[in-house]
Amino acid sequence: MSTENIRTVMEILAATYHGRGSVELGDPYKVLTATVISQRTREEQTTAVSNRVFARYPDIPSLADADESELFPLLNGSQYPEAKAPRLIAMAKILRDKHDGKVPNDIDALLELPGVGRKTANCVLIYAFEREALCVDIHCHRISNRLGWVKTQTPDQTEKALEKVMPRDLWAGSNRLFLQHGRAICLPSIPKCSECPVREWCEYGQDPATPKR
DNA sequence: AAAACGGGGGC
DNA sequence: GCCCCAGTTTT
Numbered sequence: 001m002s003t004e005n006i007r008t009v010m011e012i013l014a015a016t017y018h019g020r021g022s023v024e025l026g027d028p029y030k031v032l033t034a035t036v037i038s039q040r041t042r043e044e045q046t047t048a049v050s051n052r053v054f055a056r057y058p059d060i061p062s063l064a065d066a067d068e069s070e071l072f073p074l075l076n077g078s079q080y081p082e083a084k085a086p087r088l089i090a091m092a093k094i095l096r097d098k099h100d101g102k103v104p105n106d107i108d109a110l111l112e113l114p115g116v117g118r119k120t121a122n123c124v125l126i127y128a129f130e131r132e133a134l135c136v137d138i139h140c141h142r143i144s145n146r147l148g149w150v151k152t153q154t155p156d157q158t159e160k161a162l163e164k165v166m167p168r169d170l171w172a173g174s175n176r177l178f179l180q181h182g183r184a185i186c187l188p189s190i191p192k193c194s195e196c197p198v199r200e201w202c203e204y205g206q207d208p209a210t211p212k213r
Numbered sequence: 214a215a216a217a218c219g220g221g222g223g224c
Numbered sequence: 225g226c227c228c229c230a231g232t233t234t235t
Contacts, residue, residue, distance in 0.1 A: 035230075036232095038230050039230070039231045039232070040218095040228095040229060040231055040232090041220085041221095041230075041231095042221085042222075042229055043229095043230070045221075045222080046230075075220095076220065076221085077221065078221095079219075079220055079221085080218055080219070080220080080231090080232090081220070082220095083232080083233085087233095114232090114233095115231090115232065115233090117232050117233085118232095119230070119231060119232090120231075120232085123230075137230045137231080138229085138230075138231080139230075153214095154214090178230095183229095188228075188229090189227095189228090
């Protein structure tokens, strides 16, 4: 798979899917919090839950002082609320006490926060700080394997492999394109290859017997 | 490397 | 009722 083909595919996806979705550029606190809430949670539910949380805890200090029993019910609708509630409070305390009350613009500092893994950290770099980071979620992992751009077993492996074959200027923008394509066409179990705008460049689309991930 | 975590909408 | 969803943490 050549770099030019990768660029062509991303351009077609960009022309096909033009919305931005619920994670907007802006307040790093809200981007980070909404991104943690979004883990394993549908986008519509993420928006509803995030708005409830932000109405009660509009900034880092208020979330750092939150009572877990009060935050927990607000998180219903996202997945694993009982795990996320204490993590979000612990996260806000660390930001307040060790990062000058701000979200760090730094991958290693973000990864030290409770509830923040590589997917979330890279997502924050993109949408809070407009960095060219590569955010590998389950859609990116599945689709880049089907396309044949990488041959990997885990999202972490996909991140390393994709860094080497995808031009850096496509990294940040690829995030929402993979998500939207993954929800609309390149579904996890039975993808709609006949409707796919990039099937011409896709190993899976040309050979649906290819193992799915 | 694999299991645990276990809410809620769509079918 | 069953299946799946913008992952992280723990074993």
